[in-house]
Amino acid sequence: MNEETTDVGAAVAGELQLLNPDVRVSRSLAEQLLDPEFIEVGASGRRWTYEEMLAALPEMGGADAEGPRIEPSGMTAAVLAPGLVHLTYETAFGGNRARRSSLWRRKHGEAAWRMYYHQATPVPDGEGQNES
Numbered sequence: 764m765n766e767e768t769t770d771v772g773a774a775v776a777g778e779l780q781l782l783n784p785d786v787r788v789s790r791s792l793a794e795q796l797l798d799p800e801f802i803e804v805g806a807s808g809r810r811w812t813y814e815e816m817l818a819a820l821p822e823m824g825g826a827d828a829e830g831p832r833i834e835p836s837g838m839t840a841a842v843l844a845p846g847l848v849h850l851t852y853e854t855a856f857g858g859n860r861a862r863r864s865s866l867w868r869r870k871h872g873e874a875a876w877r878m879y880y881h882q883a884t885p886v887p888d889g890e891g892q893n894e895s
Contacts, residue, residue, distance in 0.1 A: 771840040773876040774848035774867035781878065782833045782854075787826035790817055798868060798877035806861045806883040824856050831857060846871065853886065860886035 777796050786792045794817060803811040811819070820826065825833035838852035846869040854861050866880040 767842045770842055770846075770848050770869070770876075773869075774840060774850055774865075775838060777867060777876050777878060778838070778850055778852075778865055779835070782825060782835060784826050784828040784830075784832070787823065788821040788828075790821075793817055793820055795875065796878060798879040801878060801880070803881040804883070806859075806885045835863075848876075854883075862886055 780786050781793070781796055786796065797813055797816060799813055801811075801813040801816060803816060805811060825831070833854050833856045835852050835854050838850060840851075841849045843849050843866075848867045850863075850865045850867065852863050854863055861883040863884075864882045865878055867876050868879045869876045
């Protein structure tokens, strides 16, 4: 397995972990996956910082192990540079869809991949899945 494949696999695995209810309700697990410099622009347009996201994640959609799950589809990845992977995909949750984009980075000398940036954009009603 080459380094790019390994890097993409690490980013995809981290992204999927962040969608898991067990991770969403655990600050310590989420801290391992979010970069301390993390920023998100949510589907609502709100800007989230690392601390704001860690505090809110247990109350956000998809955090209830007994409730509906966030369903990802169409995930694609590109290695932008050594230690930087860009993921794009769609999610469905509670009748709403969003297009998502994440940047995962591994700082020089560190083993851990962490989400550095995330953006979600609502998909308008009636628009086909994964359309441009």
